Amino acid sequence: MTHVGDVLIYGANGYTGRLIVEAAVAKGLRPILSGRNAVEVHALAATHGLAARPAALDDTAALDQALAGCAVVIHCAGPFSRTARPMADACLRTGTHYLDITGEISVFEMMAARSTEAAAAGVMLLPGAGFDVVPSDCLAAFLKSQLPDATSLTLAFTGGTGLSRGTATTMIENVSEGGAVRRGGKITRVPSAWRERDIDFGDRVRHAVTIPWGDVSTAWHSTRIPDIEVFTAATSGTVRGMRLTRYIGWLLATAPMQRWLKARIRAGAAGPSSTQRSHAVARLWGEVRNPSGASVQARLQTPDGYTLTALTAVAAAQKVLAGGAIVGYQTPSLAFGADFILEIPGTVRTRIPAASRL
16 A cells, blocks of 8 residues: 655646546555646646645755655656756655656666666666557567577557647657667667668558667667667658658757747647547567577557556556665666566557568
8 A cells, every 4th residue: 555655746737747647546546746837736636636746847955855755756747858867866866766758769878877876876767667668668578588699679669649749849859860770789870761661560561660769779778689770650741751851950950940840839739639549559569680580570559658658657656666666777678577568458469470470
């Protein structure tokens, strides 16, 4: 039985934060809610009968006070390239285990670089506790267990319900950075839409393109496979747009364009509706290969990304509360095992027989 104060949800008043609050309450948790907007945080807390401790990330004293007595924080306020470091700093000061829902490679690498520091403080740093990257990380770890001498890993995903404002803002801020893969154990920058291929996701074959997904960082830590690529299904129009950013990414990254693009994001819906989410599923595919040419493929089906993020973030927090935290930097599969994703309702993993492959 947990008690008030075990979990702090920071950024609780955001789109995904609200879903995580609902999922936590449904599991019987009584999280403390926090974020920089005191009015919204207090209103949300009152709705659920929860405690509120609003704090800005640049207010060290207030942030430490918000974390006081908490075993774990679920950090939901992005873009994490700006918000992860001050929250991680506060967790190290207060001895609070850290979870977030980022998918940003730079954040994963920053957290991994602080592993020794976190271990010395008795703190677990586990970024990527949502759709980025729980299902793909667990799939990568499963594939590695099936082919231990694998040297290449390819992951892909499809399915979605549109973007929340936070996700869209993160994408806009990173528009000029291009793509990324891992080669020889090193993260390597490549052009946007660097490679394309057709992938059978189980329901049908879809055209897919490489993207700089978080597993380019995390899957290396989870599997030590040196060559990693991640694809997402994309329409021909989306692929053309991605290619175009190779030439105008610098323009989209300028301050005037960033202001204009973010204004358009703010004018749109906060995120997918509950009806949209309830009718959607996500599908993942993965393959590992070894030097002799042997390969293993598998698929994973999950709820839509935002629903899954709420469920996995809360499940990870529950494991921490039960004493399951491993100090230092962790990925989802390193902390909780490759089958962690299978604990989430609506998930199915299937190893693909060689005879039925594309």
